[in-house]
Amino acid sequence: MISVILQAAEKVTSQGVRVPTEHQSVVYPLMGWWQFTNRTARAVVSLYDQG
Structure with a gap:
């Protein structure tokens, strides 16, 4: 969803x-602010995918 x-x-x-x-x-x-939250979400997803 993200x-x-x-x-x-x-x-x-x-x-x-x-x-x-x-x-x-x-x-x-x-x-x-919206772009900041989007970039943060993208970073969280990336870190999650990397374990």
């Missing part, structure tokens, strides 16, 4: 994210 979510996130971000100017102050920090 890999499905990570693949979907990569698909969304690889196309670029456009945000209306009035929402940038909220969306950019949230995108940073």
Whole structure:
């Protein structure tokens, strides 16, 4: 399940994210947090797979 979510996130971000100017102050920090959690999840999965 995690890999499905990570693949979907990569698909969304690889196309670029456009945000209306009035929402940038909220969306950019949230995108940073979201990317951080995605990278952390990917690292956990990798470490788990390596035993």
